[in-house]
Amino acid sequence: MNKIIIYMTILPGIGIFYLFMPSSLLLLLFLPKADEDLISYGAFGTLTAILFIISIAMARHRQQKKSLQMRGAWELMWRRLARNRTAMASMMVLIALIYLAILAPFITPHDPLESDWGALSQGISSTHWLGTDDMGRDIFARNLFGIRVAMGIGITAVFLNTITGTFFGIVAGYYGGRTDNVIMRLLEIWNSIPFILLAIAIMAALGTGIGKLIIIVSLSNLMAFARIIRGSVMAVKDLDYVSAARVIGISDTVIIVRHIIPNCISPILVLSSLSIGETILIIAGLSFLGLGIQPPMPSLGGMLSNGQQFLHENLLMSVVPGVTILMIVLSFNLFGDGVRDALDSRLDS
């Protein structure tokens, strides 16, 4: 089981990375106006980069002999995680979904945006595997591209959220005193408006768009990250080795990077893996309301909202994207639970 997953990730991961990463970077640099291409390649780039990092980490972790302590911690976590069958099964589902998303153009011959006017609102058939929608677009193709967008935006947003939340948490916890007070009070105010209302206000002022969507969603969970990271920073910052480092004149930045952050890795990992599922739900919800990803670009939430209008004629239009969202979020939740159990952290769901 362990080996299968490593090979599933490493081999195609590296190949795809070298094949597509340069092109997606080029597109990001030179085609800033092609919104759809930009985001699909951006999502694509992010995913391949993450897979690449995972595969490198796994490969390194097998060879690395030098830093015994770090290796011990990672290996322990991985072994505990690998023993958890549910987490492993959900990880397999996620890897499979990520590959489906990345390889979408090679799996289905249909364009997600192209209408087949001769085949409106059809059921399951050999040409259109999951039928077509009211405009004759292939539901399977739209679903694959929807997964790609959802995963890309979801993971990017959680990544940004983790970085900003951790930054605030570390600054507040490490410097303490007035800095801590100001940061935490500001975050409390930010947190005292329900996220959906903030999103509505920002969308009303600035309009919709992928970039804005990512930024808004990435600010949704700041408080949870900041609060927990702050707690674990405060637990370490007065330990002897940190005081010793300070006494011999090492700068704050170096202390934070070398001594503080490694001690916060496990809550960061747990929180970010637990919040991906929820973030994808938020994005789907905003798209359902028409405030997220804009049509004609395929999005799972948008497909559901369209599907509701045609509930009488074609059930597939709503069931396919709905079940897909459920599958993605369920897998991320189960995987996140697994990571939490593996790290034996005292965080509760």
Add this chain to the structure above:
Amino acid sequence: MLNYTIRRILLLIPLLFFISAMIFGILKLTPGDPAVVLLGDRATEESIELTREKYALNKPLHIQYMKMMANFFTGELQSIYYKENVIMVVLKRMIPTLELGFTALILALVVSIPAGIISAVKRNSIFDYASMTTALFGISIPVFFTGILLIYLFAVKLRILPASGYGGSMFTLDGIRHLLMPAFVLSFTLMASTTRITRSSMLDVLKEDYVRTARAKGVKESTVILGHAFKNALMPITTNVGNQIARLFAGAVLTETVFAWPGVGRLAVNAIFRRDEPLVFGCVLILSVIYVVVNLMVDLFYGFINPRVKYE
């Protein structure tokens, strides 16, 4: 306790000030002439001039903010689409939203707490597995997908419940028939997470020494579970419910959209599409106030059930 309550209520004032300033600030980011934004695209030169005067738009920001709040409270702030005082427009939609929200909250608690307790007490039983699996799906399924599936089942196939809309007050038969599906859909996520947290905190508490002591004394099992264990498990449950209320708000906006429920959430979303900026301001502000007040009530309840909390 009384002191603490009063202090918390007084603390609401600066909080509400910051919240309103933040919403005002966000809406200020709108590109274009603010007078045109407030009036809509078809405004005449004269009315634009009048609006500039009314909202002090050529004055510095803090005066604009105070003017905006003054206009909001005196009812001068008009919705572009409804051509009516924003507060009135929002308040008219408030009753359906409150009916939906409170029914969902009560439904969630009534179902999930007993389910969580039974799962914990009869651990690894069929009931435990069934309720935990359901709860896992409950936290992973999008609110609108549950809604669409229920509409398909009960309105399209079985034809026993209306697909959408509002049937009047919840104390009439038609009102209840319309309320059933949206309330269940909205409560589902909260129900799922509360069941999970009830089960896990009950399991923690049941391991404690005082529970064993109570059993050894020969206290009735039901008293042990409800009196000794549940009372102590109530704290994490309350915290969780408090944390989930923001999610309940998000769920309410989505549920109102799926079921065409005439509530404030849907009003806010529609106001964005109608480019009705004053109404967006009103909806977001009023809903935020409700959210803050509900959160305060949860905090006070927390102090009430846990006398160990220090009232600092």
